[in-house]
Amino acid sequence: MSLTLPGPLVDAEWLAAQLGDPRLRVIDVTYVMPGSGRDARAEFEAKHVPGAVYFDIDDIGDPVSELPHMLPTPARFAEKVGALGIGNDDAVVAYDSYGLMSAARGWWMFRVFGHDNVAVLDGGLRAWTAAGQPLETGPAAPAPARFKAGFRPALVRSLGNISANLQSGA
Structure with missing residues (x-):
């Protein structure tokens, strides 16, 4: 049986109480703008929520599109998130370091591919650290899982x- 999330947003206190639950997966979806001189993966390895894995939007996205950050095929999404140790029965909490759009982008991607048991950490890593919660360092080493992705075209425009x-004013 999967862990049921309380809603589309969770706070640091709720997440801290759930850490260690084998049905929970935490993903850091931090994205940095090209040319910023920053490395989101290196920043993840320097500090992240304990047990989190790095969800690289560019690596998971469509590798053949001329446009950046396009959704992958369901098969690619399934392969990539399975390699991150995420299965269909897992609850997923997404966060980012800057409170921008990337955690919400990760949340949306999971929903597009049929996984509704996903939430965003309200306030991201900043709220986590402000609440005095612990951090972890180093690369993640998740055990692979099986993820079967569907596709919900109604969530994509x-x-x-x-x-x-x-043009219609809708």
Whole structure:
């Protein structure tokens, strides 16, 4: 039986109480802008929520698209998140270091591929550390898991869809 998340947002206190539950997976979805001189994976290895794995949006995304950060195929998503130790029965909590959009992007990606048991850590790593919670260092070494991805086209909109909405005033 999977761990049930309390909603789409969880706070540091809730997450701290659940750490160590084998049904919980925590992902750091921190993304840094190209050319910033920063390395999100190195920052993850310097400090992260205990037990977290690094969810690299660029590595998981579509490797053949000319556009950056495009959704992968369901098969690629399943392969990549399975390699991160995430299975279909796991509860997933996503966070990022800067409180930007990347944790929400990870949350959305899981939902697009059929995994609803996912939440965002409210306030991200900043809220976690402000609450006095522990940090861990070093690379993650998750045991691989099996993840079967579906696809929900209703959660994805194309440029044509957006353009039509703008023109119609919807």
